[in-house]
Amino acid sequence: MTAPLDIEGPAAPPRSNGELVFAEPWESRAFGMAVSLYEAGAFTWPEFQAALIARIAAWEAAAAPDEPYHYYRLWLAALEDTLADRCGVTADEVTARTLALAQRPPGHDHRDGHDHGHDHERHHAH
Amino acid sequence: MTPTHGGPGEAPPVALRTEALEQLLTERGLIDPKAMNEVITTYETNVGPLNGAKVVARAWTDPEYRRRLLRDGTTAIDELGFSGRQGEHIVVVENTATTHHVVVCTLCSCYPWPVLGLPPSWYKDPAYRARVVKEPRTVLSEMGLELGDDVRITVHDSTSEVRWLVLPERPAGTEHLSEEQLVPLVTREAMVGVAKVAAP
Numbered sequence: 001m002t003a004p005l006d007i008e009g010p011a012a013p014p015r016s017n018g019e020l021v022f023a024e025p026w027e028s029r030a031f032g033m034a035v036s037l038y039e040a041g042a043f044t045w046p047e048f049q050a051a052l053i054a055r056i057a058a059w060e061a062a063a064a065p066d067e068p069y070h071y072y073r074l075w076l077a078a079l080e081d082t083l084a085d086r087c088g089v090t091a092d093e094v095t096a097r098t099l100a101l102a103q104r105p106p107g108h109d110h111r112d113g114h115d116h117g118h119d120h121e122r123h124h125a126h
Numbered sequence: 127m128t129p130t131h132g133g134p135g136e137a138p139p140v141a142l143r144t145e146a147l148e149q150l151l152t153e154r155g156l157i158d159p160k161a162m163n164e165v166i167t168t169y170e171t172n173v174g175p176l177n178g179a180k181v182v183a184r185a186w187t188d189p190e191y192r193r194r195l196l197r198d199g200t201t202a203i204d205e206l207g208f209s210g211r212q213g214e215h216i217v218v219v220e221n222t223a224t225t226h227h228v229v230v231c232t233l234c235s236c237y238p239w240p241v242l243g244l245p246p247s248w249y250k251d252p253a254y255r256a257r258v259v260k261e262p263r264t265v266l267s268e269m270g271l272e273l274g275d276d277v278r279i280t281v282h283d284s285t286s287e288v289r290w291l292v293l294p295e296r297p298a299g300t301e302h303l304s305e306e307q308l309v310p311l312v313t314r315e316a317m318v319g320v321a322k323v324a325a326p
Contacts, residue, residue, distance in 0.1 A: 020169055026141035032166035033148060036157050039165070073140055080147065089150060097146035 011052045014071055027072040034079050043086045052078035177208040178242045178291060179312035182323075185218075186296040187305045196220060199291060219282065220293040221319065226277050227292045228266065228319035230258045231284040242291070242314055249318065259283070269320045292317050297325040 005013060013031070014021045022028040038045055055074040063069070083089040151157045181203055185192040195202040199218040219227040232255050248254050248269075258265045262279045266272075273279065282290040294316040300308060303326075315321035 024141065026144040028166050028169075029148060029162075030144050031169070032162045033144075033151065033157060035165050035169070036162040037151070040156070042156060076140060076144055076147070083147075083151075087154075087156060089147070089154075093150060094143060094147050097150055098143045101142050101146055101149075 010056045011049055030072050030076045043082050048082050051081040178317045179309045182312045183305045183308040185293055216289050216291050218291045218293050221295050224277055226273055226279045229282050229284055229290040230255055271321055292319040294323045297323050299325040
């Protein structure tokens with residue numbers, strides 16, 4: 001099954017000579033996540049497409065004239081919107097995890113996950 | 127509007143947020159990172175008209191390869207490493223000054239996507255599928271390709287048994303260009319036969 005990506009129109013991903021173009025590695029991860037989830041039946045393509053179009057429209061309405069357009073930022077936001085609706089993954093959860101990842105010490109091999117025993121001592125006041 | 131970037135308390139970069147989402151989804155079993163890597167590889171490297179463009183540029187610069195390509199398209203294309211689903215049984219036809227080939231799939235939208243990428247929207251359009259067979263010269267002219275009356279047009283109907291790839295004419299004035307320099311000139315439309323390749 002191939003995702004029915006738009007060829008034309010605002011929701012069509014950036015292409016060069018028909019090929020998809022990813023400016024940075026995370027863009028291809030965001031792309032791959034949406035296509036994989038769609039292929040697994042987590043949502044229908046029109047659902048995701050509608051979320052993407054809504055995000056693009058909202059950006060167009062709010063962006064400053066010189067603000068650069070980033071297709072895959074909106075793609076990621078649309079994916080989160082769709083997942084919040086269909087899979088119960090909330091934006092707060094994603095934010096919390098993002099902040100946790102940002103706390104990683106430099107050089108920490110986060111893909112390995114063998115070194116999680118060094119929790120910083122944190123005391124919460126009650 | 128409140129800016130969401132710059133200054134103290136800057137939001138973590140979007141790359142990190144993508145990674146966070148991927149972690150959460152993986153933990154919940156909603157995505158399988160291995161399958162996802164395959165999806166990305168497929169779209170990044172296997173789905174793209176660039177593959178077809180490489181085939182065309184090789185045929186333009188290597189007469190021996192051109193002969194092999196016209197004799198057995200699938201095998202010659204496989205030689206360059208492009209094969210797989212929907213890439214079987216490719217027959218290559220060559221456009222010349224007096225012969226023009228154009229491809230359609232009248233029944234559905236069979237398309238050799240390992241070499242040509244995802245089909246363009248017009249290719250699936252019922253109007254194109256119905257009319258190009260009956261009045262190819264008119265349809266091509268509407269798409270911007272005017273062919274002289276002395277040019278014989280052949281329409282090929284793609285099916286699951288045979289998928290057609292058009293080897294376009296090498297444009298005049300490109301004799302000094304290398305194979306690598308020729309690749310970006312070749313468009314998907316030219317390999318379907320609804321356009322010619324233009325010199326840079």
